[in-house]
Amino acid sequence: MRPDDVIDRLRGGLVVSCQAYPGEPMRDPRTMAQVAASALRGGAAGIRVQGIADIRAVADLPVPVIGLWKDGEGDVFITPSLEHAIAVADAGADVVAIDGTRRPRADGLTLAETVRGLRERTDALIMADCGSVDDAIAAEQAGVDILGTTLSGYTGERTRTDGPDLELIRLIAERCALPIMAEGRIHTPAQAAAALSAGAASVCVGTAITHPASITSWFVTEIEGIRR
Known part of the structure; x- marks a missing residue:
């Protein structure tokens, strides 16, 4: 898929993040590929997956695939090194998602x-x-193609919001020219629409669509509140 086509196909669309945490019943590349295929039936414009095996399992889908590799115990663990990034690309990702903060990276390289x-x-x-406006500005200067709000509230620079960080989206849109992908704590269709209205070019939703344990817990919590 040509790079220009990827940006065009993602613009204004919904990317579905298909990830399961280690040790979960759904933590299997074939399962994640099936979840991704189901998301496509619902109209997903792109798929985001974690891990080399999962990327390979969805690489042939007819939409852009955003791949990443979570590794390490440090603060920077989303595709934390150049070696990780190359492996993600070689596995078939159309877009390589990497930690875009200004924090030290695992291999000592700058962004x-x-x-x-x-x-x-x-x-x-x-x-x-x-995770912040300064991150986005530095990432744009570093030559990336897409700016994500994925780490807002997780780096210590911004307070973690209950929903998407709409203010950060607006601030990045004011300061940067690259397309923004809103990601992080988007739990409802209304919040996804609000992210686009705030200036995002596309929206990525994971937990609210593809993580049954979390979704179930939301319902259980509300029910238990009534029962009390």
């Missing part, structure tokens, strides 16, 4: 050096998972 190294090895687009 700009990571972007440059990935450009030399692949034609995949690069999405920077950011």
Whole structure:
């Protein structure tokens, strides 16, 4: 899929993040591929998956695939090194999602050096998972293609909001020219629409669509509140 086509196909659309945590019953590449295929039936414009095996399992889907590799115990664990990023691209991802913060990376490279190294090895687009406006500005200067709000509320620079960080979306839209993918704590269709209205080019939703344990717990919590 050509890079220009990827951006065009994602613009204004919903990306569904199909991920399961280690140790969960759904933590299996074939299961995640089936979840992704179901999301496509609902109209998903793209799919986001974690792990090399999962990326390979969905690489042939007829929509852009955003791949990442969560690894390590440190603060930077979303595709934390150039080696990880190259592996994600080689597995078939159209877009490589990497930690887009200004924090030290596992291999000692800067974000700009990571972007440059990935450009030399692949034609995949690069999405920077950011936690603040300053992250987004630095990521744009580093040469990425898409700015994500994925890490808002998780890096210590912004307070974690109950829903999507709409203010951050607006601030990034004011300061940056790259397309923004709203991601993080988007739990309802109304919140997804609000993210687009705030200036996002596309929206990524994971837990509220693809994580049964969390969805079930929301219902259980409400029911228990009534029973009390």
